[in-house]
Amino acid sequence: MSGDEFQARRFEEHRPQLRAVAYRMLGSLSEAEDAVQEGWLRLSRTDTSGVENLGAWLTTVVGRICLDLLRSRTARREDPLQGEDGQVRLPDPVVGTASGAVDPQDEILMADSVGIALMVVLETLTPPERLAFVLHDLFSVPFDEIAPVLGRTSASTRQLASRARRRVQGAAPAPDSDRARRREVVEAFLAASRAGDFDALLAVLDPDVVARADGGTLRPGLVRRGAAEVASQAITFARFAQDSRAVLVNGAPGVLSLADGKPLSLMAFTVHGGRIVAMDFLTDPDRLAQLDLVALLDG
DSSP: OOHHHHHHHHHHHHHHHHHHHHHHHHSOHHHHHHHHHHHHHHHHTSOOTTOSOHHHHHHHHHHHHHHHHHHHHHHTTOOSBOSSSSOBOOOOOOEEETTSOOOGGGGGGGGGGOOHHHHHHHHTSOHHHHHHHIIIIITOOOHHHHHHHHTSOHHHHHHHHHHHHHHHHHHSOOOOSOHHHHHHHHHHHHHHHHHTOHHHHHHHEEEEEEEEEEOTTTSOOEEEESHHHHHHHHHHHHTTOOEEEEEEETTEEEEEEEETTEEEEEEEEEEETTEEEEEEEEOOHHHHHHSOOHHHHHO
């Protein structure tokens, strides 16, 4: 085996984690792939004979690439979530069947309960905050290895992660651990929506529930807050969905709604304390068409 082949094999061993890092940093599956590929190019141009931990080295390299991409977004003033009632663009979802079956290459993306709700909150962090939080809190990279990427001290990097952590914990509470119970809550929500039972909906919705919908460029996105308003919207939307399939969206209970046999929406639910605290709807027809939903529809 040549040196290049050996290096390529070592890189492939780390690719799943690098892809997971990039996805959590960027919220885009295609951009994550591009960042990982750029990581490979940088590895191929670098003498790593003195690198003791190649995985850690690659993680920081891909982290730096993602940081540059996030800063470029900020410079172009791209804002995926423009206010409560403005245009909304949700992060790319990773979809699996309700039984947990998912494309093998996506398994690590579904790990650690990094749901859509958490990904949305990550979008609100500054690029340095996001890097510090993702690398340290989600991938256990020491602060003294993150600090050089940011051009900061370890103490300053620790403060960045701490600030990001407080925002994440306040806006994206950890989902309940009982998966069966979470699914029961979602099923109760769906049944109440179809029946138009407003009181039953209020019973499963947290009083401060937030619902976000990404309709793409042709359909206005929206953010709604509060159980009463979200319940009213749910009853209205349920009239359009003729069929639905239970799925997993980023490891959380989700629902694929259909109309005339075609995907109408992909919904992800965050259940905390036995109630739904967040609902994220992807209704953009273009993005739904890009998702590989054939196996789910045939299941």
